Amino acid sequence: MFVLIVGAGKVGLNTARSLTHMGHEVIVVEQRRMRYDLLLPELEEKLLFGDGTEIYVLEKAGIGRADMVVAVTGDDEDNVIISEMARLKYNVPKVVARVNNPRNQATFDLLGVDATVCAATMLISMIQHELPVHKYVPLLKFKREGVELVELQVGEESPFANRTIRDIQLPDGVLLIAILRADETLLARGSETLLPDDHVLCLLDPGREKELIHIFLPSERPEDVQAETGIDMLTD
Amino acid sequence: MYVVIAGCGRVGSGIAKVLVAEGHDVTVIDEDADSFELLGDDFPGQFVTGAALDWDVLKEAGIEGADAFVAVTDGDNTNIVCAQIAQRKFGVTCAVARVYDPARAELFASTGVRTVCPTRDARSLLLDAVHSCQLPQREV
Secondary structure, eight states: OEEEEEOOSHHHHHHHHHHHHTTOEEEEEEOOHHHHHHHHHHHGGGEEESOTTSHHHHHHTTGGGOSEEEEOOSOHHHHHHHHHHHHHTTOOSEEEEEOSSGGGHHHHHHTTOOEEEOHHHHHHHHHHHHSSSOSEEEEEEETTTTEEEEEEEOOTTOTTTTEEGGGOOOOTTEEEEEEEETTEEEEOOTTOEEOTTOEEEEEEOTTOHHHHHHHHOTTSOHHHHHHHTOGGGOOO | OEEEEEOOSHHHHHHHHHHHHTTOEEEEEESOGGGGGGGOTTOOSEEEESOTTOHHHHHHTTGGGOSEEEEOSSOHHHHHHHHHHHHHTTOOSEEEEEOSOHHHHHHHHTTTOEEEOHHHHHHHHHHHHHHTTOOOOOOO
16 A cells, blocks of 8 residues: 655654555655654655645645555644545545544544544543543544444443343444453353443444443433543643 | 634734724634734724634634634634634535635635635736736847
């Protein structure tokens, strides 16, 4: 594959290294002169100096034949514009964009930039996952594929508490994949029993979160449980 | 009508003053609180400090009830993105973006964003000015 990366910060550089290692052809566009000079000895002909939101720079980088564009600059408006141009003007099959400020996630979604990665949101999810007390953590979202991975606590008052997996009826669009109990992880086999205060990992269709919270944590309001993650309140 | 203007530089403050003089209701957004001074002491409109990319800032500026939105911050990309948010999220059909780069101005105009490109306009005005000097023709 030929991958065009815009932005040679830590994310762009390491993406370039990893893709090169896997045998892909890579070009990286960087507009900061000092950063460009610093990385030139390593990246050589794989590095191009210029503003990656300029059409002539993208064309010089070969966007016309790119199989994938990765927009990972430090400015969200630039990442949105690069993604839109890659899709609208060059029909690039795959576009991945970095969301720097989680508050801008909604703008990426609104303008049809499907594959986004937000480091802040992911870090917070992983930190919440490590916290001793947490009721609900959205761990991963694959927007384009339409599937999400969430972690939920089994409340004492849940109708599923103290029942074996083969005896419970999950809603459509939800797959229970594992039980996290103290220090062990159990695959969700039919013979396993869900105990209060277990955590479960579920794959689900987007939009099923409220239903799921209602089943596992019936004494909580889904809005409150979701708001507790604080992910909607993130700011710069 | 009610107009929200993002960017309180020379252009943003200038059109804000004209619009209020015409009797319109205007709110100006800028990240720099001091830029308010460009509007003059007697500016009757509103001023909101913040980034125009932020939906909450746009809402605070009353984007939900706006008849028109003008994006004239110092960033082409910010202007294009803001105008698209105004149009697609908040239903402001008259959303105009200043875009200095003629290539991007043309591309996003073709997707339905109203773009104004001062670079292109300046080129033709300057060319007209040179042509109007009636300079003697030289053999090529």
